[in-house]
Amino acid sequence: xxxxxxxxxxxxxxxxxxxxxxxxxxxxxxxxxxxxxxxxxxxxxxxxxxxxxxxxxxxxxxxxxxxxxxxxxxxxxxxxxxxxxxxxxxxxxxxxxxxxxxxxxxxxxxxxxxxxxxxxxxxxxxxxxxxxxxxxxxxxxxxxxxxxxxxxxxxxx
Numbered sequence: 001x002x003x004x005x006x007x008x009x010x011x012x013x014x015x016x017x018x019x020x021x022x023x024x025x026x027x028x029x030x031x032x033x034x035x036x037x038x039x040x041x042x043x044x045x046x047x048x049x050x051x052x053x054x055x056x057x058x059x060x061x062x063x064x065x066x067x068x069x070x071x072x073x074x075x076x077x078x079x080x081x082x083x084x085x086x087x088x089x090x091x092x093x094x095x096x097x098x099x100x101x102x103x104x105x106x107x108x109x110x111x112x113x114x115x116x117x118x119x120x121x122x123x124x125x126x127x128x129x130x131x132x133x134x135x136x137x138x139x140x141x142x143x144x145x146x147x148x149x150x151x152x153x154x155x156x157x
Contacts, residue, residue: 032125036140039123042090043144046097049086050079051117051148054101058109059150072108075115076101083119097121104147114147 058075066074079101084094100118108115120143128138 046086047144047146055148
């Protein structure tokens, strides 16, 4: 004889409900942290490759007869391109990152000097609509800095 109005099947419904309440936020947090980690990797790689590209491009421009200002402009364009491509490889928009190039010591592209690239990336949490981001900051800024030396034998400039 069956029971009328019993609790048959109630445990499975409670289990599914609790699993959804616990697992959905947990998965969202894991995805959010993975996105931040991807931003950190992207910033590190973008800074390293931007510094390398700027050093090589600047020295090549000087070798081809450009002055230091023209060489720095060419190096900056190359570094911006490298940062944009790296960010796209990691699933970010190229507008999400900021690049700053500097030389240590001045003047730039002197043999033995360093080209320093600093990259900052604004990493937004996934699934948050734009209108919410406009009044509630739901993003993290990750940054990285890398230096690339100018070869000692790059020529007497």
